[in-house]
Amino acid sequence: MKRATAPNELMSTEPRLYRVVSARIEELIREENIQPGERLPAERDLATKLGVSRTSLREALIALELGGVVEVRGGSGVYVSEQATPKGEGAAAGPGPFEVLAARRLIEVEVAGLAAKNATAAHIDAILVAVEQMEQHHEHSSDSESADRNFHLAIARAAGNSALTGVVEYLWNQRGTLWHKLKEHFQTEELRQQTLPDHRDILTAIASHDVAGAKAAMRNHLDRVTRTFSRG
Template identity: 65%
Template sequence: MSKKITVEQDIQHPETRLYRVVASRIEALIREEQIGQGSRLPPERELAARLSVSRASLREALIALELGGLVEVRGGSGVYVSAALAVPAAVEAGPGPFEVLAARRLIESEICAIAARVATDSAKDAILKAVLDMEQNHDNYDSNELADREFHMSIARATGNSALAGSVAHLWDQRGNLWHRLKEHFQTEQLRKETLNDHRRILEAIVARDPAGARSAMRGHLERVTRTFSRG
């Protein structure tokens, strides 16, 4: 029977990132069970159960280990050990992608509601331009990413509150290598189309001066992204 490994007791400091603890536990599991280079790890569902963590935290940990060169995530196949575990892998500091998404759901949803109440015509034009830029750069990853960021920043600037705009900029700047690798693995063409549709709905609610609708549209958008990346 597989041994169940818990991680909660390893979190002794409030700033310790759960996914970093999980990454260390996966390394320990590979050593203890002598899973050799080129061998496949147990399926995500099984690993999450054995470690008593969510699929989201597990996925962040696996991506961190992949960035450290210790595992390889193969879409549709599984996760494979790609290097000998001589030393613990270096794991990216800072909040994980799902922490950032959770913060964005709270903050950007309310910002969106404020923007729906106070946005000027020129502010709405800026949001529309970002949507059009995303459409025009659908197949260009870098340009599409910049337009996506500008969409969310334009909404924040539409509130007229520079502190809120700064908060959104900070959250977007927290999207490090873990985020981009996660997106690389699990973003699909369907998700990209749905993101664009979400952005149109958000814009429509802001233009209609519908704070409740704008809040709901933004929250729904970020919840869907979270579900896709944690379960995809």
């Protein structure tokens, strides 16, 4: 009798979409003989040519940049790297940043609703502390990111379901090299400023035990981040 394939085995063998797209971009570079230092087609044209979404393309380009194949120049475009050989750094084997954002939107919106329903005074205090830390350190990337993580995990704990806390923590742990390179290229001061009131809105709704308001505020926040990182 054939043994059933375990879910984790499927996850380990299924190719990440951004890796598939990355391979197609490398093939296009070879086929069209795009030389080092030359510019690739614009993102919109390249996405159409390959038949993929802009977000999948952007993940693939970031992965190729980490591998030393291309160079992303803000405001100018994407160029084949001048390096004779790839740097060999590569991207981690985890999910792409837009995959993670989509999963977070699915999970954390519902978690925020549960937090609004179940949060105790102690839970609300923990969320407030994280918000105040983000506001205090918003100009310092590492401190702000740590406070942001604490904020979302405090909400997950307030939901009252340890399994969901584990899921939210797992998703945050997927913010690897691809995520940070994407953030480096597309994070803006406007986004940093706008996410501060976003977090306050989420806190206010949870503290008021407003389930619908908490879900809407979390959805608006994650949608804002996704729009900013995917716009071109």
